[in-house]
Each structure stands twice: as structure tokens, then as C-alpha cells.
Amino acid sequence: AQSVAQPEDQVNVAEGNPLTVKCTYSVSGNPYLFWYVQYPNRGLQFLLKYITGDNLVKGSYGFEAEFNKSQTSFHLKKPSALVSDSALYFCAVRDGSSNTGKLIFGQGTTLQVKP
Amino acid sequence: NAGVMQNPRHLVRRRGQEARLRCSPMKGHSHVYWYRQLPEEGLKFMVYLQKENIIDESGMPKERFSAEFPKEGPSILRIQQVVRGDSAAYFCASSPPVGAANEKLFFGSGTQLSVL
Numbered sequence: 001a002q003s004v005a006q007p008e009d010q011v012n013v014a015e016g017n018p019l020t021v022k023c024t025y026s027v028s029g030n031p032y033l034f035w036y037v038q039y040p041n042r043g044l045q046f047l048l049k050y051i052t053g054d055n056l057v058k059g060s061y062g063f064e065a066e067f068n069k070s071q072t073s074f075h076l077k078k079p080s081a082l083v084s085d086s087a088l089y090f091c092a093v094r095d096g097s098s099n100t101g102k103l104i105f106g107q108g109t110t111l112q113v114k115p
Numbered sequence: 116n117a118g119v120m121q122n123p124r125h126l127v128r129r130r131g132q133e134a135r136l137r138c139s140p141m142k143g144h145s146h147v148y149w150y151r152q153l154p155e156e157g158l159k160f161m162v163y164l165q166k167e168n169i170i171d172e173s174g175m176p177k178e179r180f181s182a183e184f185p186k187e188g189p190s191i192l193r194i195q196q197v198v199r200g201d202s203a204a205y206f207c208a209s210s211p212p213v214g215a216a217n218e219k220l221f222f223g224s225g226t227q228l229s230v231l
Contacts (some may be wrong), residue, residue, distance in 0.1 A: 034219065036222075043119070043222035044222040046219050100171055102171055105158040
């Protein structure tokens with residue numbers, strides 16, 4: 001069975017500072033990993049994904065994430081945070097060896113970027 | 116190319132009534148997923164459907180909840196005899212075929228169900 005852990009309910013950073021949102025996962029087969037962002041009263045928007053290849057994945061809005069197989073982590077990062085990055089962030093995983101596209105999501109991390 | 120369309124955006128029901136939530140996937144997508152989001156919780160998988168088939172319903176409550184994705188028309192999530200605990204945001208997502216290079220879930224804006 002797959003699972004995702006986002007250990008922080010909330011992350012606070014100052015605008016212009018680097019940010020990290022943590023994610024660890026558990027999956028029996030090959031991990032396919034995703035990050036989504038949710039703004040208030042909206043659906044989830046795709047940021048980036050890791051399927052295979054380079055461990056550093058670049059995505060939308062300047063975000064990137066690093067796949068670390070030994071630590072089973074897929075932390076989301078951005079070199080310089082913007083106030084507009086404030087939102088709810090979800091990490092998700094699926095078993096790449098399965099024939100279903102079902103994603104299992106973490107609990108979500110609220111990112112607050114202060115001016 | 117329209118995105119995933121969900122309606123209604125808000126639905127108010129009294130206890131014991133039925134709730135029907137609709138989802139039209141993106142054009143060309145034949146895979147639909149339903150998720151439920153409760154306050155202070157993440158998204159919980161409910162059901163995965165392809166046209167006319169339920170593929171995985173492991174997240175569906177055993178009673179009162181059902182889903183369908185007919186050959187024609189939107190996918191429907193149906194909740195019979197609603198209770199206050201059913202109040203939540205329900206999100207639908209669609210995707211291209213599993214294993215496609217552009218595989219990912221595209222989400223609708225959700226239906227907020229409130230049970231009085």
C-alpha cells in the first residue's frame with residue numbers, strides 16, 4: 001500500500017527567502033511522485049512530477065523538487081519565495097508498476113509567505 | 116480546451132435527502148477519479164472509473180455512496196440519505212491513459228456539499 005507523509009502542517013517563510021516543503025513516501029513498486037498546489041476555494045493545480053530520470057525536477061512557478069530514493073523523500077523547494085506562493089501544497093504518490101493512475105495524497109502543508 | 120467541469124459548485128441538502136455531483140472530464144480523457152476533502156484533512160481517494168466501468172472503489176463508503184461514468188454524459192457521484200458527516204468538498208479529476216507521457220491528474224474546482 002502507498003502512503004505519503006507531510007510532517008509539517010504549516011511552513012512560514014519571509015518573502016525572498018528560500019522555502020522547503022517536506023514529503024516522504026512509501027510505495028511497494030516504482031514511485032511516481034507529484035506536487036500539487038491548492039488556492040482557497042479552488043481545485044488542485046499540478047506543479048511537477050517525478051517519473052524517472054534526473055532526480056531534480058523543475059516545475060511551474062519556479063518550483064523544483066528532489067527525488068531521494070535512499071531517504072524516500074521528495075521535498076519541494078523554491079530559491080526565493082513570493083507572497084503569492086502562499087497556498088496549500090500536497091504531495092502525492094502512485095505505484096508506477098500498477099495499471100491505475102490513482103494518486104495517494106499527503107495531508108497537505110500550508111505555506112505562508114510574509115512580506 | 117475546457118478543463119474538468121464540476122457542478123454544482125455548491126450544494127445544500129437536508130439530512131436524508133440525496134446529493135448528485137456531476138463531473139465532465141477534459142476532452143479526450145476517459146479516466147475519472149473522485150476525491151473527498153474534509154476540513155483539516157487531505158484528499159481522500161474514493162473511486163476510479165473508466166467509461167462504463169468502476170475500476171477501483173476501495174475508498175467508497177460501503178453504504179449510501181455510488182458512482183457511475185456512463186458511455187455518454189458526465190460522471191455522477193451519488194450520495195443517498197445524506198448525513199451531516201457527508202459535508203465536505205468533493206473533487207473530480209480526469210487523466211489521459213495510464214502510462215502516457217503526459218500522465219497526471221487534472222482537477223475540477225470541486226463541489227462543496229453542505230448538509231443541514
